[in-house]
Amino acid sequence: MFALLLAGNAVTGTALLMAPDIARLMGGQNDLVISAYEDRLAQMRVEIDRLHSRSYAQAGDINLQLQELSQQQDVLLEQHQLVRALVDKADRLGLANLDLDMSGPAEFSIVTTADGNPDLAATTDNVVRMMAETQQAMTGIATAATQRADNIIGELGRLGIQTEIPDMTLTGMGGPLLAATGSGESAALVEDANAVMDALMRYKAARDSLTLAPVHMPITGNFRQSSGFGNRKDPFTGGRAFHSGLDFAAPSGTSVFSAADGVVSFVGERSGYGKVVEVEHGNGLSTRYTHLSGYLARVGQKVSIGTPIAKVGSTGRSTGPHLHFEVRRADQALDPKPFLDAGKRLLAIL
Structure with a gap:
């Protein structure tokens, strides 16, 4: 019993004497663990920052593309308004039977994928398609007006009647040279609309000449x-x-x-x-x-x-x-x- 007690006291004393070293040893291991953990956290922060930067860049690209689509939408709406005005003008000139469906406004919406993200490719395709449709409508008006004006001018010409057509080749213009502003697409759209209007005015002149030509029946009914x-x-x-x-x-x-x-x-x-x-x-x-x-x-x-x-x-x-x-x-x-x-x-x- 005495030997056991003596041994126990010896172990206890030794432990008390060596406690600072054990503490330092344990402290050193903890420092290593904490240091390694902090290094891992730092690496994760760098990776997260990289992901955030990539996400911001992607978001910037999306915003830029959406901004471009918005500008295209403005051109599309302007194009549709011009076509609507030209269709109304064509109706008043007797071109009401053209196969043009311009009754509703040009609709623009962002197409989304199944997960709710914007599908920029599909949206762009929609905008391009709608702009092509309105451009086709303008071309249809100009073609119909030109063909009918040519028919009138040709028929009257064979009768020896000269048709007075306004000179659409007059191009007098001027002004100071200033830097360009606004959208190039919008300017091209206005030029296209002016070309269609020229065709309509040429048709109007031909049709007005037709009213002075005695080509209409002087009698109706049973004869x-x-x-x-x-x-x-x-x-x-x-x-x-x-x-x-x-x-x-x-x-x-x-x-x-x-x-x-x-x-x-x-x-x-x-x-x-x-x-x-x-x-x-x-x-x-x-x-x-x-x-x-x-x-x-x-x-x-x-x-x-x-x-x-x-x-x-x-x-x-x-x-x-x-x-x-x-x-x-x-x-x-x-x-x-x-x-x-x-x-x-x-x-x-x-």
């Missing part, structure tokens, strides 16, 4: 062409004689209409013609309506296409109720049939 232009068998003498117009057999009292815009230049009787109304159209052409039973117009009256000017009759050298219709240039009779045929073709086109 038949009873005699043509040129040499024929005279209904009274039976011999060959020249017929200076077209005859349309119709019931007495049927309305007779002006074949074009113009001013009534004569109302009265002429030898062989009976009762007559004549209209000047201001382009070297006039029309004559004869064998009438009554007048609905007076000298000096401005008339338009389809204005009632007289009634069908059988006055003068006539075998029965009909309208004798003439087209004249410099008091020389022209065949009215090419004029009326051109009117039918243009009516089908327009």
Whole structure:
């Protein structure tokens, strides 16, 4: 027992004497562990900072792309407004049957992926597609206006009628040289819209010229062409004689209409013609309506296409109720049939 107690005391004393060294040993190990842990934390901080920097960079790229998309949206909205204005202008000019769907506003939205992140590629494709559609609409308006203007000019040209078209080649401009501002896309859009407007104004000029050409039927309803232009068998003498117009057999009292815009230049009787109304159209052409039973117009009256000017009759050298219709240039009779045929073709086109 004594030996055991002595040994225990010896161990205890030794431990007390060596406690500072053990403490320093344990402290040194803890310092190593803590130092290693702090090094690991520092590495993790560096990695986290790197990830944050990458995320910020990606976010910056996204924001930059979104800003570019926003600018494209502005151009798209401006483009749509211009196209809408051009469509309205085309409607007023009689181009209302164009196959253009511009009833709704141009919609712009950010496409997102399944995880809610913006799909910039899909969004960009949508914007590009919508801009292409509005550009196609502008091209469609310009093409339709150009084709129809060319048809009118061609038809009237074959009739010897010169169409007054405004000179779209005038390019006078000036001003001080200043640095460019704003979007280049927006400037190009305005130039495209101006080109479309030029085509519309050219079509308007051609269509206005058409209103002065006697290419519209002077009578409607139940009638038949009873005699043509040129040499024929005279209904009274039976011999060959020249017929200076077209005859349309119709019931007495049927309305007779002006074949074009113009001013009534004569109302009265002429030898062989009976009762007559004549209209000047201001382009070297006039029309004559004869064998009438009554007048609905007076000298000096401005008339338009389809204005009632007289009634069908059988006055003068006539075998029965009909309208004798003439087209004249410099008091020389022209065949009215090419004029009326051109009117039918243009009516089908327009």
